[in-house]
Amino acid sequence: MDPSIHIPEQLSSSPPPHFVPCPPQQNHNAFPDPNTVSVPSLVENPNPSSNHYLSFSVPKKRRRGRPQRSPASFRVPVVFNGAMNGNNNDLSPYGSSSSSTSVSVNNPSGVRPVPDASDEIIVINKEPKAEALIALSAGFPADSLTEEEIEAGVLPVIGGIEQVNYTLIRNHIIAKWRENVMNWVTKEMFIDYIPQQYHTLLDSAYNYLVSRGYINFGVAPAIKEKIPAESSKPSVIIIGAGLAGLAAARHLMRFGFKVTVLEGRKRAGGRVYTKKMEGGNRVSAAAELGGSVLTGTHGNPLGIVARQLGYTLHKVRDKCPLYSVDGKPVDPDMDMKVETAFNRLLDKASRLREFMGDVSVDVSLGAALETFRQVYGDAVNDEEMNLFNWHLANLEYANAGLLSNLSLAFWDQDDPYDMGGDHCFLPGGNGRLVQALAENVPILYEKTVHTVRYGSDGVQVITGNQVFDGDMALCTVPLGVLKKGSIKFIPELPQRKLDGIKRLGFGLLNKVAMLFPHVFWETDLDTFGRLFDDPSRRGEFFLFYSYATVAGGPLLIALVAGEAAHKFESMPPTDAVTRVLQILKGIYEPKGINVPEPIQTVCTRWGSDPFCFGSYSNVAVGASGDDYDILAESVGDGRLFFAGEATTRRYPATMHGAFVSGLREAANMAHYANVRSLRMKVDRTPSNAHSCASLLTDLFREPDIEFGSFSVIFSQKNVDPKAPAILRVTFGESRKKTHDLSKQDQQHSNKLLFQQLQSHFNQQQQLHVYTMLSRQQVLELREVRGGDEMRVNYLCEKLGVKLVGRKGLGPTADSVIASIKAERGDRKPISPSIALKPGMSKLKAGIMKRKMIRKAKVVNKSHRSIPPPSTNMGGDKLSGEVSIMDRNLPDVPGAGKNPNEVSKQ
Numbered sequence: 049m050d051p052s053i054h055i056p057e058q059l060s061s062s063p064p065p066h067f068v069p070c071p072p073q074q075n076h077n078a079f080p081d082p083n084t085v086s087v088p089s090l091v092e093n094p095n096p097s098s099n100h101y102l103s104f105s106v107p108k109k110r111r112r113g114r115p116q117r118s119p120a121s122f123r124v125p126v127v128f129n130g131a132m133n134g135n136n137n138d139l140s141p142y143g144s145s146s147s148s149t150s151v152s153v154n155n156p157s158g159v160r161p162v163p164d165a166s167d168e169i170i171v172i173n174k175e176p177k178a179e180a181l182i183a184l185s186a187g188f189p190a191d192s193l194t195e196e197e198i199e200a201g202v203l204p205v206i207g208g209i210e211q212v213n214y215t216l217i218r219n220h221i222i223a224k225w226r227e228n229v230m231n232w233v234t235k236e237m238f239i240d241y242i243p244q245q246y247h248t249l250l251d252s253a254y255n256y257l258v259s260r261g262y263i264n265f266g267v268a269p270a271i272k273e274k275i276p277a278e279s280s281k282p283s284v285i286i287i288g289a290g291l292a293g294l295a296a297a298r299h300l301m302r303f304g305f306k307v308t309v310l311e312g313r314k315r316a317g318g319r320v321y322t323k324k325m326e327g328g329n330r331v332s333a334a335a336e337l338g339g340s341v342l343t344g345t346h347g348n349p350l351g352i353v354a355r356q357l358g359y360t361l362h363k364v365r366d367k368c369p370l371y372s373v374d375g376k377p378v379d380p381d382m383d384m385k386v387e388t389a390f391n392r393l394l395d396k397a398s399r400l401r402e403f404m405g406d407v408s409v410d411v412s413l414g415a416a417l418e419t420f421r422q423v424y425g426d427a428v429n430d431e432e433m434n435l436f437n438w439h440l441a442n443l444e445y446a447n448a449g450l451l452s453n454l455s456l457a458f459w460d461q462d463d464p465y466d467m468g469g470d471h472c473f474l475p476g477g478n479g480r481l482v483q484a485l486a487e488n489v490p491i492l493y494e495k496t497v498h499t500v501r502y503g504s505d506g507v508q509v510i511t512g513n514q515v516f517d518g519d520m521a522l523c524t525v526p527l528g529v530l531k532k533g534s535i536k537f538i539p540e541l542p543q544r545k546l547d548g549i550k551r552l553g554f555g556l557l558n559k560v561a562m563l564f565p566h567v568f569w570e571t572d573l574d575t576f577g578r579l580f581d582d583p584s585r586r587g588e589f590f591l592f593y594s595y596a597t598v599a600g601g602p603l604l605i606a607l608v609a610g611e612a613a614h615k616f617e618s619m620p621p622t623d624a625v626t627r628v629l630q631i632l633k634g635i636y637e638p639k640g641i642n643v644p645e646p647i648q649t650v651c652t653r654w655g656s657d658p659f660c661f662g663s664y665s666n667v668a669v670g671a672s673g674d675d676y677d678i679l680a681e682s683v684g685d686g687r688l689f690f691a692g693e694a695t696t697r698r699y700p701a702t703m704h705g706a707f708v709s710g711l712r713e714a715a716n717m718a719h720y721a722n723v724r725s726l727r728m729k730v731d732r733t734p735s736n737a738h739s740c741a742s743l744l745t746d747l748f749r750e751p752d753i754e755f756g757s758f759s760v761i762f763s764q765k766n767v768d769p770k771a772p773a774i775l776r777v778t779f780g781e782s783r784k785k786t787h788d789l790s791k792q793d794q795q796h797s798n799k800l801l802f803q804q805l806q807s808h809f810n811q812q813q814q815l816h817v818y819t820m821l822s823r824q825q826v827l828e829l830r831e832v833r834g835g836d837e838m839r840v841n842y843l844c845e846k847l848g849v850k851l852v853g854r855k856g857l858g859p860t861a862d863s864v865i866a867s868i869k870a871e872r873g874d875r876k877p878i879s880p881s882i883a884l885k886p887g888m889s890k891l892k893a894g895i896m897k898r899k900m901i902r903k904a905k906v907v908n909k910s911h912r913s914i915p916p917p918s919t920n921m922g923g924d925k926l927s928g929e930v931s932i933m934d935r936n937l938p939d940v941p942g943a944g945k946n947p948n949e950v951s952k953q
């Protein structure tokens with residue numbers, strides 16, 4: 049296994065486990081009823097020495113590098129079930145009692161009669177905890193279902209032992225593939241040791257994982273082989289050959305679709321662009337002008353692709369010294385002090401939003417931080433204030449957005465889904481991944497799409513005068529392009545999508561890449577920063593990335609974030625380079641180090657690039673995570689689909705987010721094609737413009753009754769107590785527990801580790817399940833004493849209802865939903881953010897997790913080990929960037945004669 053892909057040791061080498069049936073243990077809490085919902089939570093374990101805890105090595109991430117200050121291990125409670133009360137109920141397959149009563153299928157002596165799948169738990173003899181954690185790193189709650197799984201109908205009924213068994217099998221399949229990602233994992237591999245009565249669950253889990261691209265994805269030969277030579281399925285047109293488009297194309301080709309990718313640029317990769325820079329004396333380097341750092345390698349699918357290609361990732365080292373305005377190193381004690389104070393301010397901002405409740409959705413993070421700054425401003429000296437501003441710039445870099453535009457309420461809504469693991473560089477550049485992913489994908493370059501027509505018969509995608517007909521289309525163009533309206537959609541996109549496009553932010557980050565004749569900076573670091581005393585310039589060349597270890601040559605990249613990034617778009621490149629050199633000279637010349645002239649320089653212009661108009665998305669004031677979902681919705685009865693980094697609420701603004709969104713939509717398109725080929729009605733399938741799913745989401749923004757974790761909608765016109773109502777139960781509101789834990793964890797040595805781990809567990813946030821009741825029953829339910837737990841108990845035991853995913857509600861519920869919708873008419877839906885109600889509010893999502901800067905540690909490697917740059921580099925003319933080959937040579941493009949010249953990427 050690639051050592052740089054850091055899977056905790058305990059997780060990586062386990063022999064194939066045996067599944068054994070074992071009877072469920074006696075239940076001590078209200079949840080094990082098979083009709084109830086099993087949603088785990090992270091709760092305090094009263095007995096830390098119990099074997100419900102396991103040691104899990106958790107890497108640390110910071111907004112910028114710091115040496116690790118404490119051991120990287122924390123004991124994690126693995127708790128099964130017990131969603132609302134937090135008790136560790138006995139359905140757990142991880143408890144010691146379970147394994148002690150288990151009987152190996154390989155040793156039939158003493159085997160009880162073959163149990164029924166519905167009342168027995170499969171127990172994994174070996175390493176079920178390790179498998180659960182691997183599943184967790186792949187984005188699955190260790191011991192429950194994701195909302196996506198519920199919607200996909202992986203189980204007919206949510207909860208109970210079947211769900212427990214399903215998750216065990218699912219986790220096992222994921223772990224099995226991750227053991228060797230070069231393999232194509234088949235169902236047959238499991239059939240021998242998963243007892244027959246569980247084969248339906250095996251089918252369900254395996255088919256789900258393969259079709260959604262959670263396993264068996266990538267570019268390993270065994271996986272490429274599965275792409276059929278001839279396409280047998282309908283034709284699909286993909287707009288854009290970035291990571292989202294490429295991932296989708298490969299997955300669809302594997303399904304047998306006829307794929308055509310239309311790309312406006314002359315190259316693949318989009319916002320991943322590794323540019324080969326070179327100069328005299330054979331000096332060259334691979335410069336990452338766009339997406340650079342693989343953030344979190346635990347579950348990162350691009351880390352897996354790199355592994356399949358045999359590439360070793362390099363961790364970005366923590367060391368990141370800061371230099372003052374005068375070039376002197378910042379006193380490390382002061383640096384530490386201000387960083388700690390800054391983190392405390394973010395905590396305060398987090399608490400502030402809790403106090404503010406709904407009002408905070410109209411407030412920017414910048415306004416909140418500015419208020420605090422004014423309060424504390426007098427107490428700090430100039431240097432401390434400059435340091436504070438540096439941290440603000442760092443935050444603007446992480447979000448590619450001005451703090452004054454970021455939503456205080458939701459700017460960090462994706463933190464719970466942080467991949468976990470180190471931040472890494474791929475030596476030679478991410479262009480190598482692009483090159484591998486683009487191999488054999490039919491991409492037509494320089495085809496800029498200006499019109500997309502969609503209707504019940506199919507799609508027409510138009511570039512210039514050329515019309516491409518297809519059964520379906522996938523649009524992966526950046527949010528900036530959608531915002532600009534560069535593509536005309538006929539008919540116009542639904543208003544809710546247009547509103548989402550408008551609400552979400554799309555920010556800016558620029559870079560100056562400089563190839564020097566030799567390395568003159570320290571070689572034991574990958575980053576260093578520089579302070580500014582003018583707050584409006586705080587993001588100007590505030591952070592330098594040294595790529596000397598991984599780029600194949602002496603390359604430095606300076607980042608330009610925040611307001612400075614916008615001004616930089618029109619800054620003559622010669623001025624930019626002069627300024628950067630001044631900074632570098634200010635730092636190094638006092639040390640007696642001569643700073644040479646760069647051999648070649650490239651300035652990016654992502655904001656004026658017509659194929660993106662910015663860098664990546666963020667949650668602007670007024671927007672929320674819901675907007676990512678809205679952007680992901682397909683339109684035209686499953687004809688036009690959307691992918692890309694701005695369509696994933698879990699992993700927005702990242703390379704891996706773009707990649708997984710492509711896989712997601714490929715699966716979605718295959719689903720629609722299947723439905724159509726089976727001539728089934730598609731009016732209840734997910735992602736339909738006004739599908740059951742999105743309709744329900746809208747309606748529940750304004751529930752008619754709310755209590756605890758329950759919300760209800762019904763027709764106001766029909767006052768009959770027997771009239772039907774739709775009840776929604778929200779699970780995963782573990783905020784109180786989270787908060788308690790944040791207090792509790794102070795006794796542990798490493799709070800950051802804890803928070804990071806906790807963020808993984810928080811993936812279970814906001815899981816919704818539904819049922820239909822009469823209004824009378826709703827009122828009865830509301831009166832039940834003993835909290836939500838007792839109410840769920842009452843629901844399932846007394847009323848005997850089943851809680852289901854959105855799709856499982858059935859046609860009667862659909863007509864109820866439709867009539868409520870009709871009754872509410874065209875009343876403008878309340879904004880997703882301001883619709884948050886106390887008790888449901890994401891603002892209460894416990895401790896605030898901070899946005900982590902994309903940074904990685906890089907393991908020192910000799911230059912000889914660095915592979916040659918990929919063909920993704922510089923195949924086309926520079927785009928969105930200005931190139932200076934040698935700023936003393938006037939006849940070189942962009943070198944001063946026409947300094948504002950920006951060529952396409």
Ligand SMILES: Cc1cc2nc3c(=O)[nH]c(=O)nc-3n(C[C@H](O)[C@H](O)[C@H](O)COP(=O)(O)OP(=O)(O)OC[C@H]3O[C@@H](n4cnc5c(N)ncnc54)[C@H](O)[C@@H]3O)c2cc1C
Pocket residue numbers: 287288289290291292293310311312313316317318319320337338339340341342343495496497498524525526529534535557558559654658659660662663664691692693694700701702703704706902
């Ligand atoms: C400066 C910068 C730094 C970044 N740093 C990181 C980082 O360190 N780590 C990280 O994980 N992520 C980072 N990102 C974000 C990451 O690069 C993106 O999230 C990801 O690459 C987006 O992929 P995508 O497929 O969604 O979009 P894109 O890569 O933009 O792909 C969309 C494609 O559509 C094409 N297109 C656009 N309009 C048309 C049209 N009309 N017709 C035809 N084709 C069209 C584009 O040319 C492009 O190829 C960074 C991005 C930038 C810009």
